[in-house]
Amino acid sequence: MNQNYYDILQVNKNASPEIIEKAYKTLAKKYHPDLQTEENKKQAEEILKKVNEAYEVLSNPEKKQNYDKSLEDLLSHHFSQKPQQNDSSFSSFESNRWKQEQLQQEKLYQEELKRRQEIAYQNQLQQARQQAYYDAYIQDLKNRGYRIRYKKSLKDYIRGFVSILVVLLFLFLLYQLPFVKSFFADWYQKNDLIHFLVDFFGKS
DSSP states (O other): OOOOHHHHHTOOTTOOHHHHHHHHHHHHHHTOGGGSOHHHHHHHHHHHHHHHHHHHHHTSHHHHHHHHHHHHHHHHHHHHSOOOTTOOSSOHHHHHHHHHHHHHHHHHHHHHHHHHHHHHHHHHHHHHHHHHHHHHHHHHHHHTTOOOOOOOOHHHHHHHHHHHHHHHHHHHHHHTSHHHHHHHHHHHHHOHHHHHHHHHHHHO
16 A cells, blocks of 8 residues: 555554654654755655655644545445455455554544543533632622722723724714804803813913
8 A cells, every 4th residue: 555644644543743744844854855865865765755745734723624535435435345365465354454453543543632632621520610610709709899800901901902992083073063163162151161161271
């Protein structure tokens, strides 16, 4: 059988993205043309080309999923065919051994997937508990008459500053309307208190 992308990178089908990346970097460094002798440079370039091609597929989740599907289809098609008696390249013993390896790998993959799902669920459950305890603690403090002050982050201050700028800009644009200007001018002339305050602060 021809080497598949997992064989080229020398990793297991269920290898994590970190392991795949590490294997790629190791092989890319090993077969880099600049590190080869003249007689080995051409062969190293060919190998490196296959390594890059394999990593491009296996490092992309969508491409990897499609590639795994095509591998499964190829194996299913191969195993569905009755072995020929004269087929020395893939004997019945090798076929059964390959099937067992694939079943074992699939079992390990499912166990690992189940383990990761369980860890993710426990983490979510722990976070939900911590949030519930925190909310209950805050509510208890409020019930006792305490005032709760939340520490504002830089993001909160920026959001407040932007909100103030938007309001001021809106008021400025609104004031440019003729009937609004006329309304405030009449209000200024008719209201002595407003007249006094505007003149006082205007002078100071």
